[in-house]
Amino acid sequence: MMINDNILPPKLILLDAVGTLFGVRESVGDIYSKIAQKWGVNVCPKTLNQAFYKSFSAATPMAFPGADMAEIPQLELAWWRDIAAESFKAVGVFQEFSDFPKFFDHLYQEFATAEPWVVYPDVIPTLTKWRNCGIELGVLSNFDSRLYPVLEVLDLGGFFSTVTISTEVGAAKPDPKIFAVALEKYDFQPGEVLHIGDSLTADYEGAKSAGIAGVLVERDTPSTPDKASYSTLAEIEFNCDR
Template sequence: MTVRAVLFDFSGTLFRLEQDESWLSGLVDSAGREWDLEAQTELMRRMTAPMGQVAALPEEYQQAWEQRDLDPDLHRKVYLEVLRSSGVEDPEQARALYSSLVDPDCWTPYPDTGPVVRGLHETGVRTAVISNIAFDIRPALDRIGIGELFDSVLMSYVEGVIKPDPKLFLRACERLGVAPEEALMIGDSTEADGAATEVGCRFELVEPLPTSERPDALSRAVAEHGLAM
């Protein structure tokens, strides 16, 4: 069946929260030593991992963790605790790091994000973003001139549903006016995004690599399903 719509994840798929040295400058561990590159990279992974619990959390934070992408207040609460438990002991630094995480201007698009979305739009393929997220990502899309090209943007905190719940994929297909069998989901998580196959969508996995190391994964993903740009 011909693909008439493409559904994109956001984090690790269209955009990535790239490590910025200025965010982590001045961070020291309990022994007073500056964080090395490995520790900084692990911290960024914990802040953007799509699935799975990234740090040991007190029992009082478990519900907040499970529902973090449904409520901005819970999201802030639990990620400040993740930062604290990961070694960011200064509350001011933790708040500053969290502010960067939820700032759309701090997210970097993959090199082929713009070209692929524009190409699909020009050829009449309908598109949507489906994101487990607790802040508005639309300014990031607008910043690179593709926001108005998407037919729908579904954010979990607005929709009240998180992937891998099949309702979110079905809702996206309904809004695009296509059957699930006519839609391709592209994302960086087999567990979250790959669940689209349960309702009949196709799925292509992309790796959430640094943007400099992943120039054309989206282009290749759509080409695999006969969507030439």
């Protein structure tokens, strides 16, 4: 499917990371549960997964306006540790950890490796095609600074000229500020840029509020048929011959 065969391809595509380029290999609950088991804490992965997403959804945006850059790694860790603690408290096993901060340090570092993640099969072929088409590529994500090593170990880093993350900007999608900061790294106008992500609010509507075209990639069942929505990146095609 071609977005519009009557227009040139965008000069720049900004892509979300988790849920767009790569996802969790199992579920968050599975990974949390497996590592907790090594600490002698047994918990149902499905129940823990539900608790995690409830805690994650209730959390404040992962952005730290005014924070010194040197403080950001510890602020990121504390943000995630609070979500994890609330998740384990919700399923009634938090008190079983002999040293929760130490356990969480282990858990946190796990997600900086390739082990929990899987690159969607359409991603590398599509990014290669877009790059060969002359399109500049960047990452725009509400993830934390672990994204840099994760992109490298997943063999994705070489595709992107820039990476913009909410914790370093001090604003998270859908805030227009993070889109503006990403654009400042290039000499392109908003109308020459496309943002692709998996969140209707953060990605599609966020891009629109920043004056950028947005496209949704809903890898499960599409829930927004009235929007520019696709199930894979491979479905998003451009006429590079024009």
